Amino acid sequence: MAAGVVLLATAGLTTASVLCRWLLGQPIAGDFELVSIGSGLGAFGFLAYGTLARSNILVDTATTWLPARVNRGIDAVWMLVWTVILLVLAERMAQGALETMRSGTTTMVLGLSTWWAVGIGAACLAATAVVALCWCGWLLRGRG
Incomplete structure (x- = not known):
């Protein structure tokens, strides 16, 4: 939900x-900085939900003839790689x-510190890893 709110705010x-x-001949100062940070955080924010919903691209053309158990095993291996x-x-x-x-890195126009955005992205990736690991277990136990 937070990722959606961030993307709506960015829009x-x-x-x-x-x-x-x-209307005024001037854009909002630093708009491109805020849009780039917001877009990145929005995308990272949706990764865990996308993994939980398994809404990623699945290419199963070569394995549709295999038993469901084997397909779940293959999916579990790839989820572990993910x-x-x-x-x-x-x-x-x-x-x-x-x-x-x-290093005290800041944006060019607004002078915003950027470490927090990178840290939130890292947390989103870690949360997605937890979800992916859960899917490994679920797939190996016959769910999915």
Whole structure:
């Protein structure tokens, strides 16, 4: 839900900035910075839900003839691969957040600190890894 709210706010900011540019000849200062941060956080925010709903792209053309149990096993292996990838990315982003905080990196126009956004992205990836790992267990137990 929070990701949806962030994306709606981002869309509203974009609309307001375009209107300001059209009516007043000036956009909202830092609009592109806020839109880029908001879009990134919105996308990261939807990853865990997408994984929970298994709304990712499934290519099963070559395995439809196999028994359901075998297909669940294959899906569990790939979900485990997804979990490992997510954990690596979450760890790297967490390191990036710490480094960004230490270096005092800010946005160009508004001077906003960016470490918190990177940290939220890392937390979203970690949450998605937890969901993916749950799916591994569910698939191996016959659910899915």
